[in-house]
Amino acid sequence: MEPFAYNALPGRFVFGRGTMSELGREITALGCTRALVLTTPGQAGMGERLVAQLGDLACGHFAGAAMHTPVEVTETAMAKVAETGADCVVAIGGGSTIGLGKAIALRTDLPQVVVPTTYAGSEATPVLGQTENGVKTIQRNMRVLPEVVVYDVELTLGLPVDVTVTSGLNAIAHSVEGLYSPDANPLTSLLAEDGIRALAGALPRLVADPTASGPRSDALYGAWACGVTLGVVGMALHHKLCHTLGGTFGLPHAATHSVILPHAMAYNARAASGAMARVARVLGVEQAPRGMWDLAKRLGAPMTLAELGMPREGIGRAVDLTMANPYWNPEPLDAHGLQKLLEAAWDGRPPEEMH
Structure with a gap:
């Protein structure tokens, strides 16, 4: 240990x-x-x-x-x-x-x-x-x-399906970043995995039946587990990008998280391979970024920054703001890589490792 x-x-x-x-x-x-x-x-x-x-x-x-x-x-x-x-x-x-x-x-x-x-x-x-x-x-x-x-x-129980999906993916993002945080520890990592497991299992059932009490309970538990993880260990690139995009361009908070998450995971896949392996195991997939993208698509989540109202000409400004005050991140930030990440998210292309 x-x-x-x-x-x-x-x-x-x-x-x-x-x-x-x-x-x-x-x-x-x-x-x-x-x-x-x-x-x-x-x-x-x-x-x-x-x-x-x-x-x-x-x-x-x-x-x-x-x-x-x-x-x-x-x-x-x-x-x-x-x-x-x-x-x-x-x-x-x-x-x-x-x-x-x-x-x-x-x-x-x-x-x-x-x-x-x-x-x-x-x-x-x-x-x-x-x-x-x-x-x-x-x-x-x-x-x-x-x-x-x-x-x-x-x-x-009455939470609309679209809000259910995007806020659930938002919560999953807390745990994903928690797994590769420099402050991660065995306790928070167990909680992070369990939060992802609970939400990834509940969300498809809630899309099929939004009023199902059991999956609602599982999802709310998962949100708690993911929130506690974030509260203890902090944030990295994914949250920095979402805060920048939301605050600067007025994009909806949870929906922005659901679009950015697979791409931020792909950016960090090489440097945070252990965390990605844990996410992949929970999701039952080979590659965590693509598995997360596929899950979001299957749930009917927004898949592009364009549909959220992000102007393509704003990508450069978002890169500049992110680089001006960066969060810690397992993969060092570079403007070219961030540009590619945001272009893929704007277009809605599947995530690919940036390096």
Whole structure:
């Protein structure tokens, strides 16, 4: 066994069916009495129902969360925090709402209770991405790690198939990068493999029957496992590219992950051969990048950056931004290789090793 270090992240996770009913108890256990509920505009109805459920424990509802956590939206939400005298936030929804809760916590250190309704996984990480002036920046700060996460399988039963697929592939990306992170260790690698296994097994069943309770439970567990992996070990090229593309060109977060993942895997296939072998074994394929691309195609996921609205002439800018502030990556970054990667992703060609 090679030497390793493992830093467990603090936090409470509650998993099951009907666990939404326990939210009031979780809020009071934190010593809080004035919870501000956060949602996107599209989930405002869910937020209002939660406010009614919490009764006197809720002090208000902010329904303005937006993709990529724009700083101006956070500033508006901060005014709501001050107006209501909130002593905690309850974020219910996907990555956009969870990101807003984290942005508020960064500025106030208010406790967070998170109720994920997709497979985004950011609820399990001390990572916040914010967008300002068309540029998305990422920071790792323990102030943004939620104190309590409540997973309720019943909230995912109505998740549309397209969101199910893309957010599930987004979660798988967390584990793939976790397997070749310099901070990887035996514990996180086991969790990463199990998360990939759970999601890769559940997603095809959910495409066939979106309301199937068993696969929904498996997928939500997989999202948790992948999110915890990312939270402990950090990110590399795949996440850097997705954050750059999303923040700069306004591309949908989860769908961008589903397009980029096989190509980022191919870029790293030589330098991270051990990690790729583990992914291939879980997927039951010979080559992990092609196996991931085939899985995404079989699930009906978006396969090209073009269909997400990425202008082809923006590829050069994306390369420049990625090279200007690169993440650690097993394969050293070079502009020519990134150009080829993004061109293949824009065209929708199968992934090929870049070197």
